[in-house]
Amino acid sequence: MGLSARDIAFIVALCGVTTLNVFLLGAVTVALPTIGRDLDFQEGNLYWPVNVNALSFGGLLLFCGRLGDIFGGRFMFLVGSIWFAIWSLATAFVPSSNFFIADMALLGVGSAANTPAAIGLCSSYFPPGANRNKAFSALGVASPVGFILGLIASGLLTESRATWRSLFYIQAGLAVFFVCLALVVFPKNHSNRRYDKGLDWGGAILSTTGLGLLTFGISDSTSAQKGWLAPQVLSLFLVSIVVLVAFVFFERWRESRNMSVLMPLSIWRQPGAKLGPLVGVIFFGWLSFDTLSYFFTLYFQQVQLLNPLQTSLRFIPMAIAGALPSIAAGYYVARVPAYILMLIGLLVSLASSVIFALINPDLSFWYMAFFMMITIAGVAIVYPLGNQQIAVSLDEDSQSLAGGIFSVTTRLATALGLAVTSEIADSVSKAYNNKHPDLGAQSSEVLMVGFRAAGWTCFASTLLGIVIVIFGLRGLGIIGKKTSASEDAAKSDDDNSKSSQSDPESLK
Secondary structure (H helix, E strand, O other), X not given: OOOOHHHHHHHHHHHHHHHHHHHHHHHHHHHHHHXXXXXXXXXXXXXXXXXXXXXXXXXXHHHHHHHHHHHOHHHHHHHHHHHHHHHHHHHOOOOOHHHHHHHHHHHHHHHHXXXXXXXXXXXXXXXXXXXXXXXHHHHHHHHHXXXXXXXXXXXXXXXXXXXXXXXXHHHHHHHHHHHHHXXXXXXXXXXXXXXXXXXXHHHHHHHHHHHHHHHHHHHHOOOOOOHHHOHHHHXXXXXXXXXXXXHHHHHHHHHHOOOOOOOOHHHHOOOOOOHHHHHHHHHHHHHHHHHHHHHHHHHHHHHOOOOHHHHHHOOHHHHHHHHHHHHHHHHHOOXXXXXXXXXXXXXXXXXXXHHHHHOOOOOOOOOOHHHHHHHHHHHHHHHHHHHHHHHHHOOHHHHHHHHHHHHHHHHHHHHHHHHHHHHHHHHHHHHHHHHOOOOOOOOHHHHHHHXXXXXXXXXXXXXXHHHHHHHHOOOOOOOOOOOOHHHHHHHHHXXXXXXXXXXXXXXX
């Protein structure tokens, strides 16, 4: 049975809000220098908006995911999306840098609430089969395309009379539209089972603190004067590791006593789930994707000296190509083993980092850069496949938590990727500049040496993802026809019941 009009509207609402969450990051990436000038940012504070957004989003994902399983995905999706709309509109009117930074943190809270809820709703609303495959495919398209659309829209509007503030007007208006659509099409009394053991407040505090400090520390290393060696970065990193280790032991203790847990550690050992390798592939694949997207922007603007509009136009092929892997995943997920699809996507993506590392800036866009822009999208096939596998691996009352796990993974991958590659690119460029003092520190030749090093770093990251697929996910078969753990259990109970009724001995 195909998708009904209500099903399509349901998917549009989910994907629309997911796109807006990532659209924000893409838009701010391009607009940040202009925003900094307009709001009188000090140079050292220019990356604070991105860092605090990462802090609130990354730190609250697991907590909000579990809240979605307790109170229902519909409730968390609507609350998070309304919150996002309110603070998007408020950001369009900010008078100073401090207000902008605060609003970016509050926007991260809304994204943390509706992102895992969207994945949980997708799992619970659509039963396993073709329609669920299509829905997860659409969600997979929303994330990379949203980021790229943010880059494009920011380039078009930032330097125009509309200014960067129009980005937030548009964002607020679209968020309100998708909220209204969700109110109409989301079923009010959906029958999915909810997590009924209550909220693990200790786990929530530990996970939020640990993930928040880790995300913020990694992000802050990109702008700190001494990078990873900055005292505040090292302190945040070490404290976050201690807190997260405490979180793991605390969750193990509570689960062993059948108490409520924020994240049941047993899911990492569940036979057939392959959650560890899946998270590894998502991590290294997204690290490469988001990092290369960032360096593409720097390459076009700092090496080829293009303005934001010219830069954004060069991302259009990437936006179009970004939809293709997820569409392919929706079609082939019920026909081809998932690890084969992931391997193909990562191999295609691997070409992008090689092209960037070897690119000749003097060549026309269509000779090398165009192929770099379209092949990077290959990794996009991994996200919907991973979401489908984790959806069938967790019980029905933990679907929003499942969405939170992958969202945390992608955010940490982005933060770590930007921090590590920026440090590598900067150190390699400085070393080259020291050997060639006649060149300016911002000359294209000096910058390209560092950019190429970043490209090879992304190549290594994608290669690690490929190795994990080959050795860790080889047994991951066709997941588009799998049923969830809850459905398997229900089917088993039903079969046992029928068997008992048909067995004369059981009636004695």
